Amino acid sequence: GAGVSQSPSNKVTEKGKDVELRCDPISGHTALYWYRQSLGQGLEFLIYFQGNSAPDKSGLPSDRFSAERTGGSVSTLTIQRTQQEDSAVYLCASSEDGVSWGGEKLFFGSGTQLSVL
């Protein structure tokens, strides 16, 4: 596709359930980022992938959160035993390169709105 694709667009789940959020980056982009946007908060960094490895996962808030990337392409963010405070918009972004970029080539998806009841 032409841009970063995220699915689902919206997800409603019950407290305690596991959820998987998917990000399909722009073809050829080696770097992939996950951010969380809570109501009234800025974008909170979660994890950064370069290829299939995650050199920076310092933003994952707890061990209930995990992410993987396969084939240097699609990434999945998994939240286990969801809590109400996990309700937020989860945004994915990709870029051609990681640490060397100047920011102008960072592309965002439209996010997944997660609601935990």
Add this chain to the structure above:
Amino acid sequence: AQTVTQSQPEMSVQEAETVTLSCTYDTSENNYYLFWYKQPPSRQMILVIRQEAYKQQNATENRFSVNFQKAAKSFSLKISDSQLGDTAMYFCALKDTDKLIFGTGTRLQVFP
């Protein structure tokens, strides 16, 4: 630690007028990048303007310009001739070594 602060949760402006959104930041780096992103209701973040810290000249993109004060660590966004389509959340961001650090955003409403 690097931080970005936006002290204006909400702003409003009348169509065709000028509005300035404030941003301050903290970093120990000497060379870095600063950004303003726009987030319309579609949720997709759109890059508005980018400034490299080693460049003294303020960046400009059509109706959007910045006032970059390196010593004061201030990076404000000026929107001239505001349009209804400018209504959105605006985020200031600072590039860390491998990621962007964002402020909490300013919700801008443009009134006809």
